[in-house]
Amino acid sequence: MDNETIGSTLDQVADLLEIEGASVFRVRAYRGAARTVSALASPVSTLPEKGPGSLEELPGIGKDLAGKIRELAESGELALLHELKSRTPESLIHLLELPGLGPKRAKAIHEGLGIDTIEELEKAAREGRLRALKGVGPKLEGQILEGIAARAARGKRISLAEAEAQVEPIVARLRETEGVAQIEVAGSYRRRRDNVGDVDILVAAETSVAIGKKLISDPATDKVLADGDTKTSVLLKSGLQVDLRVVPVESFGAAMHYFTGSKAHNIAIRTLGVRRKLKISEWGVFQEDKRVSGEREEDVFASVGLAWVPPELREDRGEIDAAREGKLPKLVERAELRGDFVGGKLDADGIAAIASACEATGAAWLVVLGASRHDVEHAQKHAGKVTLFAGAVVSIGAEGLVGASEDVDVVVGEIHAADLDEKSLTQALIAAAKSGRIHVLARPFNGGKPKQFDVEAVAKVCRAQGVLLGLDARPAFLAGADGYARAVKDTGAQLVITSRASNAEQAAHVRFGLDQARRGWCEAKDVANTLSAEAFGKLLARR
Ligand code: DGT
Ligand code: CA
Ligand code: CA
DSSP states (O other): OOHHHHHHHHHHHHHHHHHHTOOHHHHHHHHHHHHHHHHOSSOGGGSOSSSTTSGGGSTTOOHHHHHHHHHHHHHSOOHHHHHHHHHSOHHHHHHHTSTTOOHHHHHHHHHHSOOOSHHHHHHHHHTTOGGGSTTOOHHHHHHHHHHHHHHHHHHOOEEHHHHHHHHHHHHHHHHTSTTOOEEEEOHHHHTTOSEESEEEEEEESOTTSTHHHHHHTSTTEEEEEEEOSSEEEEEETTSOEEEEEEEOGGGHHHHHHHHHOOHHHHHHHHHHHHHTTOEEETTEEEETTEEEEOSSHHHHHHHTTOOOOOGGGTTTSSHHHHHHTTOOOOBOOGGGOOEEEEESSOOHHHHHHHHHHHHHTTOSEEEEETOOHHHHHHHHTTSTTOEEEEEEEEEEOTTOOBOOOOSOSEEEEEEOOTTOOHHHHHHHHHHHHHTSOOSEEOOOEETTEEOOOOHHHHHHHHHHHTOEEEEEOSGGGOTTHHHHHHHHHHHTOOEEEEOOBSSHHHHTTHHHHHHHHHHTTOBGGGBGGGSOHHHHHHHHHTO
16 A cells, blocks of 8 residues: 555544544544655655664654554555444445545534435535534535535446547646656556546656646546645546556556556465565565565566466456466457458448458458448459458347348347346357357347356357357447456357447447457457458358
């Protein structure tokens, strides 16, 4: 845990102690310690254990507080805080998170007005009822309402595609700051999760660079949540939170590793470190308080005997054993993709336009869904070197029966039986795969949500039948696609990523499908988009 987070955690302890009516001295001691730790020039984890310069020797911090601070720095947790939280009404804890509400006011609102929830607080503030309390005026009411709105926006996760659209221009602007050696986005964004809670940007620079100020004055920024030397947090106008951290160049690799996460992966790595008597933190790898590495991310893995693990795999789902045994997959890459499925009422001109856009990004073949064979053949004359296949999407009923397939090269079976339970859906998909009439089985969705079924059982049949399993790359269809891809890969069946684009811009979505295939450990051999036009044509002919 970094110093500023430790500081704010100690402040939280002070708040809860104050609400409980603890002695003013105890409350004051925690507040003082919070200030002292936040202002420290070097991270707590690098201070000597004893003697001059150690925690105990800092003003106002005795043995007891030093122990608490160490507990936080090393484990990121504090038993006392858990205890305090379990004794405090939950509503009060929520009230405390709002700007402008200290422990005294929160307690007064809770006890004086009988307000238990944020909803009740919002209603009271709107109706001007908070003013009945001493020291509360319209200004504070307004502040509380703003805080509630920001909190609501913060609670939401947004799609990776949406986050990318917002964050890329900001990073491009920040990159121009003088004195910035490196800038990268870490967190779930770097792991390519299909949705992200907040965005973590990491900068290697001297702490004196003005990059935090630059984020605060960025045109996309709406509100400032934290403004420190090493950490700045803002809410964008969209409600998305951005955390920016500045670390010295020699810690950049360790910080990238830490802030990329996932938390579960970090804990597993740190545990490996402990066995080797190494302390691994966001500041570096330390042996008896001496830094042994941390400038490059590879060094962190190497310090515990592991190969570098691609961020998409860092979920503690077997990547650590694989990295130790040299069995990490060689994840499929964008440059290996040779084909895609496009569609959506394209005429011959539309098909030719998307074909030339896809050719520019490396496509050798395209399946055009839903267009007439005549239009596809016509477009082929203007499609450069891209081989076009005519395709159709046909419905699968509850019995697995497939509707009439037209005169096409590729048939995609899609289930529309929204009310099927897991077992009947699995059966219907298996029956469709065995029908001998489809080349691709689409992933079933209902109302934008993926439907549950036994992926392994279905994929096994698909493998035996030479049927590909579709992975829809449209941003709204990515939920759970990583687990699906992993299950398909593990049975030895093949996926095919489909952008279903009707224009060049949407065709770029294929990389979001690729992200999830990579999170599912897929290599080139697991994804049919990597086939040449000829090999893909042969695969179709087997049907
Ligand atoms: P998100 O923002 O919910 O989509 O997911 P993340 O993974 O980006 O999580 P976030 O932003 O809370 O934190 C970024 C990374 O920092 C996280 O992936 C791992 C690391 N991290 C955060 N808190 C802890 C912690 O308490 N312990 C450890 N070991 N790592 C943590
Ligand atoms: Ca995050
Ligand atoms: Ca974060």
